[in-house]
Amino acid sequence: MKLIFEYEEQTTGYLSDENISIGLPNELIRNELPLPNVSEIEVIRHYTNLSKKNFGVDLGFYPLGSCTMKYNPKINEDVAALEGFRNLHPLSKENCIQGSLQLMWELEQYLKEITGMDTFSLQPAAGAQGELLGLMIAKVYFKQKNKKRAKVIIPDSAHGTNPATAAMCKYETIVIPSDIRGNIDLQKFKQSLNDEIAVVMLTNPNTLGLFEENILEVCDLAHNNGTLMYCDGANMNALLGITRPGDQGFDMIHLNLHKSFSTPHGGGGPGAGVLGVKSFLSDYLPLPRIIKQNNKYIFDNTKEKSVGKIRSFYGNFGMLVRACSYIMSWGSNIRKVSEHAVLNANYLLSLLKEVYDLPYNRKCAHEFVISSEKFGEKSALNIAKRLLDYGFHPPTIYFPLIVQEALMIEPTETESKETLDRFAFVLRSIAHELRENPQVVNGAPYTTPVGRLDEITAARKPNLRWAPPK
Amino acid sequence: MDFIPTTEKDRNEMLKQIGVNSIDDLVKEFKPAFTRKLNLPEPMSEFELIQHMQMLSKKNIILKYFLGAGSYNHYIPSAVNHLLMRGEFSTGYTPYQAEISQGTLQAMYEFQSFICLLTGMDVANASLYDGASALSEAVLLSSSYNRRNHIFVNEGLHPQYFEVLKTYCNAADLELTNEIDDKTSCVIAQNPDFFGNIENLRYLAERAHKVGALFVICVVEPTSLAILKAPGDHGADIVVGEGQSFGIPINFGGPYLGFMAVRDFLLKKIPGRVCGMTTDNKGNKGFVLTFQAREQHIRRERATSNITTNQGLMALASTIYLALMGRNGLNTVAKLSYGRAHLLQEKLVGAGFEALNKKPFYNEFVVRAPKSSKKITSSLFKKGILGGLELGDDKMLICCTEMNTVQDIESFVSVIGEVS
């Protein structure tokens, strides 16, 4: 398809009859604005046709591990589009923003109850920014206590954001291997704990889809060492109403509202990466905080210990509205979400473990990792591409790094048994193809708008933008 | 509401297949068990939910805004939201599987192109969270590039952007200083600045480059780019900013759209996702995410940034907005915003206000009120107008866009006349 820049010049509708002259000196104004003029109908067709080359949860099963691609209820879009939310200026006076503040305050209360934390900040725009805020808080916390702690412990199964975040805060990362049951290796963990360790960052259930069996002991050991426990809450969809990270002993957690709480992933964002902390860390959260006083909601800017702001205004408010709607739809029944997320994952696992290898033979949480190593190098990639021909989005592949030819599958609770059966059938058929006729799998996909793309040339000879012909 | 399709019959068959008796058997190792029911509201039907949310939204009071300060109330063509709401766009994730994500990827490529054309830069990424955090990412990039740790900020930076920058700098052990010297990693200037001033920044670019520092220009009101000289032509090495003005509602502050564009020599340092054009195995044109080795999922502790999820759908919104407006439409928006702001300033000066901008301005300006600015804003409020941001000492920061009609401007001015 041609680019929007390649349409021939057309007349457009967004013009005014007003004649306004710009009284600015030449050194401040531009000579030309090299943008296209395309009519509305052509713009509509252009982007509608582009959308047809995409895949989304609305089109089919999307078991992308670690991303919780559940159904995004449409009502939440209507709620977020309400005039009173959408057209509110963030610098309006407090008497004009009571509805939005109430929504944010109530969302904080719900998240506190769900996680067992004491205070939330809704400011972080995504999970990675929530992590960053968490480590910023740790850094300021130890600095104010006059303690030099410059290291962070992260297990080898962790998301790449964890070590990248540590580096942004100039922390050194100590990597701890996983044991044979897929937990953090407790012996090695004990040996690595010392007075230089500021924070332990854990994902629970971890990225292998396994609940950390030693979590209570790990938290105790860390706390006795004066170390903070940080929970990467990317996998919260396994735990709602079943167990709470705050009760497990975590001091901080970020939640990805676009995962557990169903806000649409938008082709890569926006998300929301809200951060919850225990009360001894509350005063470090970014400003402003929202407090309720005499049935009014007001901003509190008085906390001197605060790390500061991490983005303008108050967060990705539109995503907060959607997540709040989702939580209110489920209300006190929300445990059912996680129960069925775990049921679906274990069911699918039971249908696949005979055909693919299971690196850790345990019941899984809301997702699981299998390996296609026995089918050879690049088999996970080839399986992923073959799945496209059957109308499925592939699982996450080659992650976590500690499993060779990893396929990380997260079905979510919103999928029916019929869909899971069909997906398992297809994955079993592909295993059969790999044994009988591997070139079929290795050459896939055949039915997509484009075939396998040349990523190597894309990186070596980058073409990253359109430019006007000279 | 219930979004789970599983019937009881299904559930029993599934449990049997797994080899357990109940779901509780599957979660018994999740410790400590939470034994009571969560203290959340009663579940709501769709009807109850929308009623509740309508009630909440009506507790907000929407006014006619003569206020910008980082959040600009421009008109959004209806077509933008219709296209955004397509599930094919909104319910996918990061386009790692390029074969089934060509729509998102091509739109990313078009977004990157639009940003480059508007900023006069070589390469742009596929979005960051918002303008303030994008500016902070620019500083991290700069320090990783030249391994210096002093940052110089020119006056006139949005105070919230400054706050965010300070937070990021504290974490990364970078220092905000008042001198430009051989320790300076980058020099930052906002244009138009927080008070609306526009200036030729060449002199600052030269000062930065003379000591080997990078020059960063921050754009908070990007419709200005339709008429103003491109930041690249001021000598910027990095341009960051806030894209909210391009088709994204003010939405109480988010989600917005951070953007970043750089010169070619910084290409491999740019944070976040980048889309590139390539070909498939049959020679057809196609798009992929490229330079992924820069990103956290591969480079881990050696990545310059941890950004993963960005503002994808917001970048799409502004791509569609820019496509719909086109050269003529965007020019109209900029001219109207400029014209209305200058009209209002002229009328306010006529009504006894003092104009405080010593330099030319675009669509925001500062005035000193002849009477208490508190009294003025509260009289305006009674007429349904939010008259600007009070800056203290009876100073007000006032903004116009194409949404502030000549009639609105007249009623603004007439209210002032009535204030005693």
Add this chain to the structure above:
Amino acid sequence: MIEEIRFSKEHEWVVIEEGLARIGISDFAQKQLGDIVSVELPKIGSKFKQMQPMAIIDSIKASSDIYCPLSGEVVEINEGLLEHPEWINQSPYELGWIAKINPSDIKEFGSMMTKEQYENFVGKIK
């Protein structure tokens, strides 16, 4: 290859030519990394201790530190790699060399693995 070649445990190779150490990565290493798409070279004049990271090689799916196998100062870099990172894949011991350093302690060279020892070492990894 005429000159004597030695290897590090991190798969860098070294040959000494006219008193300078030419450095690259082994054929085994380039195969492990896959299609290399970019190289970050050290600056001329920078000094490294033995086994400090000196460069970064990115392939499509991996990013890898290159360690300086001998202590010393960088005197020359292979700038051609910036345009042609694929040389490391095509010719890891010739076209794909990364840097030349002036070694500060030539004894370190003697303690590195010989070709035979390295092949043995790689055999065990496989």
